[in-house]
Amino acid sequence: MFKNVIVKEPGKSYLNGLTTTDLGKPIYELLLEQHKSYVEALEKCGVEVTYLPPSEEFPDSTFVEDAAVLTPNFAVVTNPGAESRNGEIVEIEEVLKGFYDKFHTIQAPGTLDGGDVLQAEDHFYIGISERTNEEGARQFKEIMESEGYQATIIPLKEFFHLKTGIAYLGNNKMVVAGEFVEHPAFASYDQIVIGKEDEYSANCIRMNDFVIIPAGYPETKRKLEEAGYETIELEMSEVQKHDGGLSCLSLRF
Secondary structure, eight states: OOOEEEEEOOOGGGGGSOOOOOSOOOOHHHHHHHHHHHHHHHHHTTOEEEEEOOOTTOTTTTOGGGGEEEOSSOEEEOBOSSGGGTTHHHHHHHHHTTTOSOEEEOOTTOOBOGGGEEEETTEEEEEEOSSSOHHHHHHHHHHHHHTTOEEEEEEOSSOSSGGGSEEEEETTEEEEEGGGTTOGGGTTSEEEEEOGGGGGGGOOEEETTEEEEESSOHHHHHHHHHTTOEEEEEOOHHHHTTTOOTGGGOEEO
């Protein structure tokens, strides 16, 4: 069960943040509305939300997931792969001191984005991407194994982040899309397969009694509900314009 969530309000500088998409410039007022709905959905799931103010000097800092990876007993402060985002970890570490006594850190030249880390029970999967390099993945694997977890490194071929195309729902159920559908690392899971046209919706999040999904993907909604999950749909257009998804916007623990 998740008890706490950390989110961060997007600043106006978000409009000038990093992106690889051609979906157009975000509309700031609509972004704020969508972020507000996101926070309300989290609260509906029964968690306590810590709401951080915007940081205009860090345009991408609303994507708080990339700055840390959290477990029940310790936090790992990452070293984001985009140089413009490195400073985000200072605030996140300070906030996390209100929840954790034990910390690990990823050290340069290693880089790691939290969006490249997926936890499935006691197993962590680490994607090597444009933002997470081999050294960062190695450091993270070593940290997790020293704490009694299993860890597997997975070089990415298609997706921007590992969690762009995969989500763990608990009870051995894994949502998979694209390169992860036939991937041997996930063969032991009961898979909910997302088709090519619906790949964006593979980035969903299980929050206690609900699965939160992006709006506009009726086939994904159907598959999840047939699997026994109650869903909450959220508009994510302005987040998607900057390579973001549902998991990116929060730290959940």
